[in-house]
Amino acid sequence: MRRSQRMVALTTALAAATAPLLAIASPAVAEPAKTTAIHTTNQNLPLDWLSLDALSGTQLLQKVKQLLGKGYVPAALSVTNAANPQYSSVWVKDTTRKVNVLQGLSATNLQKTVAEQLKAGFRPAMITxxxxxANAVFAVVFEQVKGLAKSELSxxxxxxxxxxxxxxxxxxxLASLDVYGTVEKPLYAAVWIVGAxxxxxxxxxxxxxxxxxxxxLAKxxxxxHPVLMAVEPGKLYTTVWSKTGTAGxxxxxxxxxxxxxxxxxxKVLGYRPAILDTEGGVFxxxxxxx
Incomplete structure (x- = not known):
């Protein structure tokens, strides 16, 4: 059954940490799959950052309203399970720029929205x-900032x-890169900006x-170091590598x-998630x- 599309636009004078996130260099570690349940990392505000995972569209909307109002912006955003979309995100404290956060978009809605946001002075910064x-679902962060940007789907x-x-x-x-579709036919959604x-x-x-x-190890x-990373259908990985960034x-x-x-x-060790993506139950x- 095709899911009815839902779109939420939220605007506030806040910063979007949307340029490629700081790079990391350390051996990859895999964890065996486990039976999981929806979980939200509970943290008392204000904090420098917080992580939210496996939220429904309604739950995400509630958290977005709360967090934007308290001066947080998404540093990472990922959606999985088109039949029942679940959103995971990382938020950082930053009050210097203006962002729009939209979710529950179809490919058609997203293309129209990108055009509308560009006219309003907002460029795409993050697409998942x-x-x-026709059942593909997208979420996007737009940032009101000068500079050229291009985005592509499918x-x-x-x-x-x-x-x-x-x-x-x-x-x-590349400023944002995600992979959706199927194992047989992976599809890429990307944002390019000048100077990313x-x-x-x-x-x-x-x-x-x-x-x-x-x-x-070779890179x-x-x-x-990795500056962008996406989990593909079939537990595969796409990575963007650059010489910018720090170890982690x-x-x-x-x-x-x-x-x-x-x-x-x-968090106890003093680290925070700089890059986060999820697809098919894999984080x-x-x-x-x-």
Whole structure:
């Protein structure tokens, strides 16, 4: 049954931490799959950051209203399970810029919304999607900031590679990247902006946990670190690598409960999630100090 689409637009004078997040360099760690339940990391405000996972659209709307009102903005946003969308996010305290947060969008609605937001002075900064065809569901963060930006949906692997090369040559770099669709036909949703990253940028697509771990070690020898990461259908991983950023720790193939437990553990150690993505019940995150 096709789910009715729902869209929520929230605007406030707050900052969106939407440029590529700080890079991490450490061996990938996989956790076996576990039976999970919806969990929200409970933290007393005000904090520098907080993590929310597996929220319904209604629950997300409530939290967005609360957090935007208290001066927080999303540093990461991910949706999974198109039939019953679940949203996970990381929020940081920042009150310097203006953002819009929208969720429950179809591909058609999102394309129209991007055009409308651009006219209003907001450019796409973060796009996440899940599902396939007419039932695909998207969430997006827009930021009111000067500068050129381009966004694309429904790109095949071959088309994404071509478009990314063309835009990179034109002075753009990836600011957001997510993978949805199916194992047989993964689709890419991406945002490119001028000045999102500096230096060498490389992208690896469709890697298993083992391949991803080997890639991390190889890239580290080149001085490259993950700045963006997406969990693909089929527990595969797409990663954007750059020489920008700082070292940290990453954990792949976490369950929801595993992610919540790891977030608590890492918080005690002084780390916060800098990159977070989820698809098909699989969580992957990178933490950095600060």
């Amino acid at each position: 999607g899940t599902g396939t065809g 790109l095949t692997k071959e088309t994404f590679t071509k478009v990314n090369a063309e835009l990179t040559a034109a002075g753009y770099s 990253a500096t230096g060498t940028v490389q992208v690896t697509l469709g890697q298993t946990v083992e391949q991803r771990g080997q890639e991390l 580290a020898k080149q001085g490259l 720790k990453e954990y792949l193939s976490l369950s929801r409960l595993g992610y919540a437990a790891k977030a608590t553990q890492m 992957a995150a990178i933490w950095r100090k600060g």
